[in-house]
Amino acid sequence: MGIEDGLWSRSRRAAYAEITQVAMRLFLDQGFAATTIDQIAAAAGISRRSFFRYFGTKEDIVLGDLAVQGELVRDALEAVPLTVPPWDALQEALWKVEGLVGDDETMLKIATMMYETPSLRARSIEKHLQWQRLLVPNVRRRLGSDPTDADDVAADAIVASAIACLDAAGAVWARNGGAADLKELYRRAVESVRS
Incomplete structure (x- = not known):
């Protein structure tokens, strides 16, 4: 260069x-x-x-970093030892990424705007599907599966569920004006899915 x-x-x-x-x-x-x-x-x-x-698009201004954050979550997940179970490893990786946790007041305003704007919600879901493609190979290895096995649905289901839990926690957090702890909401969402 x-x-x-x-x-x-x-x-x-x-x-x-x-x-x-x-x-x-x-x-x-x-x-x-x-x-x-x-x-x-x-x-x-x-x-x-x-x-x-x-x-x-306008949506890319609000959510442009979401794709980059997916790569950061993947990198954080790769740094978690493979002996850590998938759900725990995903949670650890998610909270290591700066930008997923930040200034509560600004995050709350942005989250409220996103959850109340259909075009932003749709774009957010698109970006999270990119996250899923990035995270699934690592979770397959954690499960002892072949990372390239396209027929193995378990890793896809775990990653999709973890991302859905993050989204559900974010929606509740925004709807309640940030009154609850986002990490605790995520933990409870995961717990409800896994029970």
């Missing part, structure tokens, strides 16, 4: 972060549906066309 490549990459990341910050402020102030791409572009000092160089 040359100096120019590094500078271009840093400039792109800085612009991405700035547009995201401007957009999130607008979303949280006036609501996701009420905020237009044109408003975001104007507030960020860019053209509509430039906006689409960074984001495919």
